[in-house]
Amino acid sequence: MSASALAQSLLNGLVSGGIYILVALGMTLILSITRIVQLAHGEVYMVGAYCVYYLCARAGVNFFVALVISMLLVGGFGILLERFFFRPFREQLLRPLIVCVGLMLFLQNAALVITGGTPKSIPSPFPGVSRILGLTVSWERLIIVLIGLGFVSATLLLIQKTKVGQAMVAISQDREVAALQGINIDHISAIAMFLGSALAAVAGGLVGAMFSVSPFMGGFALMKGIAVIVLGGLGSIPGAVIGGLILGLIDGVIPPLLTTQLAGLVGFGAIILILLLRPQGILGHE
Amino acid sequence: MLEIKGLTKHFGGLAALNGLDLNISQGELVALIGPNGAGKTTVFNLITGFLRPTSGKIMFVGVDVTALKPHSVAERGIARTFQTASVFREFTVLQNIMAACQLKPKVGFWEAALHTPSSRNKEKFILNRALEIMQFVGLGGVKDRVAQSLPHGHQRILGIAIALATEPKLLLLDEPLSGMNAEEVNNTKALIHRIWQRGITILLIEHNMGATMSLCQKIAVLNFGNKIAEGPPNQIKQNKEVIQAYLGTVEYAP
Amino acid sequence: MSKRIELTKTLGYGALILFLFLIPLITEEPYTLHIFIMIGINIILASSLRLILNSGQLSLAHGGMMAIGAYTSALLVTKLGISSWTALVLSGAASSSLAFFVGFPFVRLKGIYFAIITIFLGQIIILTGEQWESLTGGSVGILNIPRPDPIVIPGLLNMNFGSKMDFYYFILILTLITLLILYGLENSRITLTWRSIQQADFLAESVGVHTAKFKVLAFSIGCFFAGLVGGFYSQYVRVVSPRTFDLSFAIYVMVYMVAGGMGRFSGPILGAFFLTGFIELFRVLKEFQPFVFAGALMLIVFFLPDGLVGLPKRLWKLLNMKLTHA
Numbered sequence: 128m129s130a131s132a133l134a135q136s137l138l139n140g141l142v143s144g145g146i147y148i149l150v151a152l153g154m155t156l157i158l159s160i161t162r163i164v165q166l167a168h169g170e171v172y173m174v175g176a177y178c179v180y181y182l183c184a185r186a187g188v189n190f191f192v193a194l195v196i197s198m199l200l201v202g203g204f205g206i207l208l209e210r211f212f213f214r215p216f217r218e219q220l221l222r223p224l225i226v227c228v229g230l231m232l233f234l235q236n237a238a239l240v241i242t243g244g245t246p247k248s249i250p251s252p253f254p255g256v257s258r259i260l261g262l263t264v265s266w267e268r269l270i271i272v273l274i275g276l277g278f279v280s281a282t283l284l285l286i287q288k289t290k291v292g293q294a295m296v297a298i299s300q301d302r303e304v305a306a307l308q309g310i311n312i313d314h315i316s317a318i319a320m321f322l323g324s325a326l327a328a329v330a331g332g333l334v335g336a337m338f339s340v341s342p343f344m345g346g347f348a349l350m351k352g353i354a355v356i357v358l359g360g361l362g363s364i365p366g367a368v369i370g371g372l373i374l375g376l377i378d379g380v381i382p383p384l385l386t387t388q389l390a391g392l393v394g395f396g397a398i399i400l401i402l403l404l405r406p407q408g409i410l411g412h413e
Numbered sequence: 414m415l416e417i418k419g420l421t422k423h424f425g426g427l428a429a430l431n432g433l434d435l436n437i438s439q440g441e442l443v444a445l446i447g448p449n450g451a452g453k454t455t456v457f458n459l460i461t462g463f464l465r466p467t468s469g470k471i472m473f474v475g476v477d478v479t480a481l482k483p484h485s486v487a488e489r490g491i492a493r494t495f496q497t498a499s500v501f502r503e504f505t506v507l508q509n510i511m512a513a514c515q516l517k518p519k520v521g522f523w524e525a526a527l528h529t530p531s532s533r534n535k536e537k538f539i540l541n542r543a544l545e546i547m548q549f550v551g552l553g554g555v556k557d558r559v560a561q562s563l564p565h566g567h568q569r570i571l572g573i574a575i576a577l578a579t580e581p582k583l584l585l586l587d588e589p590l591s592g593m594n595a596e597e598v599n600n601t602k603a604l605i606h607r608i609w610q611r612g613i614t615i616l617l618i619e620h621n622m623g624a625t626m627s628l629c630q631k632i633a634v635l636n637f638g639n640k641i642a643e644g645p646p647n648q649i650k651q652n653k654e655v656i657q658a659y660l661g662t663v664e665y666a667p
Numbered sequence: 668m669s670k671r672i673e674l675t676k677t678l679g680y681g682a683l684i685l686f687l688f689l690i691p692l693i694t695e696e697p698y699t700l701h702i703f704i705m706i707g708i709n710i711i712l713a714s715s716l717r718l719i720l721n722s723g724q725l726s727l728a729h730g731g732m733m734a735i736g737a738y739t740s741a742l743l744v745t746k747l748g749i750s751s752w753t754a755l756v757l758s759g760a761a762s763s764s765l766a767f768f769v770g771f772p773f774v775r776l777k778g779i780y781f782a783i784i785t786i787f788l789g790q791i792i793i794l795t796g797e798q799w800e801s802l803t804g805g806s807v808g809i810l811n812i813p814r815p816d817p818i819v820i821p822g823l824l825n826m827n828f829g830s831k832m833d834f835y836y837f838i839l840i841l842t843l844i845t846l847l848i849l850y851g852l853e854n855s856r857i858t859l860t861w862r863s864i865q866q867a868d869f870l871a872e873s874v875g876v877h878t879a880k881f882k883v884l885a886f887s888i889g890c891f892f893a894g895l896v897g898g899f900y901s902q903y904v905r906v907v908s909p910r911t912f913d914l915s916f917a918i919y920v921m922v923y924m925v926a927g928g929m930g931r932f933s934g935p936i937l938g939a940f941f942l943t944g945f946i947e948l949f950r951v952l953k954e955f956q957p958f959v960f961a962g963a964l965m966l967i968v969f970f971l972p973d974g975l976v977g978l979p980k981r982l983w984k985l986l987n988m989k990l991t992h993a
Contacts, residue, residue: 164783166918215969220725220779221925222968228918229964236957349914350790357787361780391798395791399769406772406784461873487875495873501866512863513874522884525856536856579874 136380142268142337144375145275149330150348151355151367152282153323159299159362160319163213166227168327168352169345170234171208175201175328176335176344177238180249190252194274194332198325205324206317214316231345238342246339249332271333278329279368282322286364291318299362358398360411369409374398414439414614415460415583420469422455429455431638432469437583437631442605442615444625447635448658453618454496456635457585461493462486473583488516492581496588499572502561506552509560509571510543513578543578550574550604566597573604584608586617590624602628626650634658687839691832700831704903706943707838708896711845713923713935715892718849720929721858722885723865724774725782730917731789732762732890734796736897737907741809742802744902751815755898762894763887770883777868789917796909808908815902834903841899845892846936852888853932861885926967928974937975 150172157165165171175197182193212230216222253266286292294315297305306312330348331340351374359370377394385393401409415437422430430452437443445453458464460471462483471479478486501509518539524532547553550570555563560571569589576584589605590598602624609615619625625632626646634642634649636658642649649655691700712729719726736758743754773784796803803809814828815837826833852858863871864878872878901907927938945963949956971977 158779162779164779164786166914220782221921221929224727224782224918225922225925225964225968228915228922229961229968231915232957232961232964236954236961240954353783353787353790357784361776361783389798392791392794395794398787399791402784402787403769403772406776407780411780463869463872482877483869483872484875484877487873493873495870498867498870501863501870503866504863508859512859512871515860515875520856522857526852528851528855532856575870575874 132383133380136383137376138268138272138379140376140379141272142275142375143378144372145272145279146330146334146348147351147355147375148279148368148371149275149326149333150352151359151371152279152364153326153330154352155356155362155364155367156282156295156319156326157323158356159364160295161209161213161316162218162302163216163223164227165323166224166349167208167230167234167345168323169347169349170231170238171201171205171324171345172327172331172334172348173238173340173342173345174204174234174331175324176249176331176340177242178328179332180247180335180340183249183252184247190249190332190336194329197328197332201328202321202325205320208324209317209320213320214313235342235345242342244342246341247335248339249335251336267337271337274329274333278326282326283364283368285322291315295319299364354395354398356408358401358408360408362412363408363410366408366410414474415616416470416472417456417460418470418472420456420459420471421467422452422459422464423467428638430459430466433635433638433640435633435640435643437614437616439582439614440609440612441631442609442629443617444629444632445616445618445635446620446622446625446632450637451635452638453635454587455638457493457587457618460486460585461491487579487581490580490582491585492576492579492583493585494569494572494576494587494589496591500560500563500568500575503559505557505559506563506571507543507547507556510546510574510578511539513575514539514542516579546574546577549607550577551600566593566601569593570601570604573601573608577608581613583614583616586615586619588618588620590619590621598624684843688836691835695832697831700835702944702947704831704834704838705947706940707842708900709920709923709939709943710842710936711892711896712920713927713939714846714849714932715889716920716924717929717932717935718852718892719885719889720924721865722861722882723777723868724882724886725778725921726785726886726889727782727914727917727921728766728785728789728792728890729893729920730912730914731792732766732893733897733900733916734792734907734909734912735762735765736894737901737912738796738803738809738897739894740898741812741901741907745809745812751813751902755815755895755902758898758901759891759895762897763891766887766890767883770886771879774879774882774886786914786917789912789914793909793913796912803909806909808906809901810906812901812905812907814905828902838899838903841895845895849892850932857881857884922964922967926971926974928976930973931976934974934976941975 150168154165154168157163157168178197178200179190179193182188182196183190188196208230212226213223216226251267253270286295294305294310295318297308297310298312298315302312327348331344334344334348355370355374356367358374359368360366374394377397381393382390384390389396415435417433417435420430420433421428433456445456447453455464459466460478462478462481462485466479469479470477473489473491476489478489478491481489501512504512518535520532520535547556550573552567552570552574555567560568563571569592573586573589586605590601593601598621605615605617605628617625617629630645632644632646632649633640634652634655641654641658642652644652690703694700712733716726716729739761740751740754740758743749743757744751749757769788773781773788776784796808797806799805817825817827819825826836828834828837860871860876860881864876864881868878923938923942924935925938926942927936928934946956946960949959952959967974971981973980
């Protein structure tokens with residue numbers, strides 16, 4: 128494989144990795160604070176993508192502005208979900224899963240009925256290519272990596288530096304102790320859902336710009352999100368970042384490198400091997 | 414019977430237990446006391462295999478049990494109670510004890526699955542044993558009550574019954590008297606005494622000083638992961654270091 | 668329990684089973700028989716899932732495990748010409764072997780983390796099915812799977828599986844055998860041990876239970892039946908493709924179990940029976956069916972905490988309240 132092809136693959140890997148991290152980070156935030164596997168996270172991502180599409184392609188809003196609006200809307204939607212669908216089943220294992228399946232079905236089919244189902248494309252906000260280090264790189268990909276990086280960094284900073292973020296860490300480590308220390312679990316859960324859903328919306332919008340928007344695009348995001356959190360460490364926020372990066376790079380580099388049938392499986396296969404030795408993932412705690 | 418040598422446990426940078434040496438002979442009734450956080454439950458967890466020591470050795474009846482998993486430790490003859498979640502909440506009292514009768518006799522998978530005559534005989538035996546233990550600990554009257562619905566004191570006693578079901582040689586009791594009123598304390602003290610009279614060696618963690626002093630022949634005191642004293646009760650009562658360790662805590666009551 | 672009640676119960680079940688054997692003679696409508704066959708499949712899936720849950724683990728790999736069984740049977744029969752009956756048993760064995768293989772590392776995880784890792788396991792299985800085209804036929808899958816080998820007892824029986832009726836009896840017997848085995852386990856010390864692990868695994872461990880071994884045992888046995896029914900499925904539908912067995916499928920199995928009630932042995936049976944029927948009934952609604960189903964899920968989750976088995980009790984309570992306030 129030539130150097131430029133390799134570099135291209137790496138960039139693709141970074142782009143994928145960025146998207147995976149955005150999705151997985153959101154899932155991990157929600158998981159570690161509400162203890163719920165948000166199986167409808169893919170649908171939240173899809174709703175975010177459609178928001179950006181309608182704002183951009185139909186209402187002519189600037190892409191970045193659309194992204195932000197979508198974040199706020201979907202984040203708010205997340206808060207509603209938490210309040211009415213997840214909170215009643217806190218501390219339970221099975222019922223929240225069923226609720227998520229119900230939401231998943233509802234949102235997928237609502238999108239199908241409302242939009243008609245054919246994939247739509249968000250007009251590319253950054254047309255054209257640039258030459259960096261002798262490689263031809265599309266502006267779009269480049270800027271998407273940067274946007275992704277930006278949001279991930281902002282989220283990590285928020286968690287590290289703010290009181291709210293520290294409260295989240297406390298809850299994710301030991302819920303009872305956190306409650307005893309006076310942390311308001313309800314408030315923080317709502318914020319976690321807001322953040323997690325907003326990140327999913329950003330991911331959806333970015334993917335919609337790079338590829339397309341369709342009612343069933345969420346399944347792929349959920350699958351990758353789960354793979355990342357399982358690899359990076361269940362309940363670990365830095366794990367989501369590391370896992371996303373690793374999986375993204377594998378998915379970017381391996382398939383072009385090995386043209387065998389099973390190239391697409393290498394990523395998942397590697398994860399399973401790691402899990403057999405360390406089931407809790409790279410940074411997970413048992 | 415139980416020889417602990419240099420037992421140490423570090424959690425990250427914190428030394429929860431620092432080189433503990435402790436010997437317990439067969440038939441003794443020993444207490445492990447100390448302020449909260451001194452490392453007492455850690456000792457129990459290490460002995461019973463729920464935690465792995467950072468260094469040190471635990472020998473039981475001449476066998477090295479340091480690295481054994483909890484179920485193997487139970488097979489060797491060491492049983493314990495737990496402070497929290499001490500019973501199977503959804504089972505009845507009788508079911509609790511029957512579920513705990515796993516070791517003697519052992520019922521194999523196939524004989525249980527196929528309900529063979531031999532397994533049915535074993536179940537009959539287990540039922541009788543469970544009833545006997547239930548009577549012995551004084552829970553005969555609540556045989557079919559769901560464990561969750563029992564008052565706290567009864568639950569702790571059920572926890573002791575569960576431990577007895579394994580026919581242990583050494584019984585570790587983790588704060589058996591905590592949360593009990595005066596009457597329950599007396600009943601449980603009597604129970605512990607009865608267990609001891611049956612020849613079972615006992616090591617217990619307790620904060621109730623009065624009960625501990627009157628029950629035990631030997632007391633070991635831990636503070637901040639170190640053993641600071643060991644000896645008969647009247648010696649410990651007057652030990653300056655022990656008094657200092659407890660000074661400032663509300664627990665100490667002579 | 669008094670002897671008379673026991674006798675009545677046994678007679679009741681006997682009558683029910685007799686009735687089940689007579690159904691194809693009452694209605695020859697293939698669609699109705701198909702629904703019953705699906706009910707049978709779902710009963711086996713939901714009940715075996717409950718067995719795993721009894722040991723304190725929620726497995727969402729049941730779709731993947733069924734896929735393993737389906738593909739195993741399909742491949743053994745189409746590529747190696749093995750008898751469909753042998754293939755059926757090997758389907759169960761394949762799934763339970765996989766469960767055993769990943770079991771010991773996986774059961775170190777508790778609660779939701781175990782569930783998540785089983786989701787991942789299921790996904791890998793589906794992905795492998797989609798990508799390993801030379802083996803599995805990719806997304807299209809394996810087609811034209813032959814019918815099961817005929818059962819011929821000269822003069823008495825000639826089942827060549829050309830009609831739905833033959834498959835109905837096939838799944839009926841399979842379901843009865845499965846339930847017999849599961850019921851036997853339910854009332855044995857093994858389930859007592861599993862349930863003790865479910866309630867307080869460290870306490871069980873402290874009385875000598877090798878909890879990891881028992882958890883893997885439950886997982887393997889449960890997955891055996893998922894694989895078994897997968898084998899049946901491949902012989903019945905005669906086509907296996909990966910997407911059939913995705914995560915949604917696994918969750919539906921869980922829904923049957925929860926909707927029926929996890930606390931009782933009969934729960935998953937009731938849940939599978941009513942919900943399978945429900946889904947089929949509402950198929951006419953076409954694109955609105957998912958909405959109705961989603962609504963039904965919400966109703967069950969919000970208003971039926973104990974599932975359908977708890978319904979009589981709830982109604983009784985409700986009735987009592989109304990009467991005392993009247």
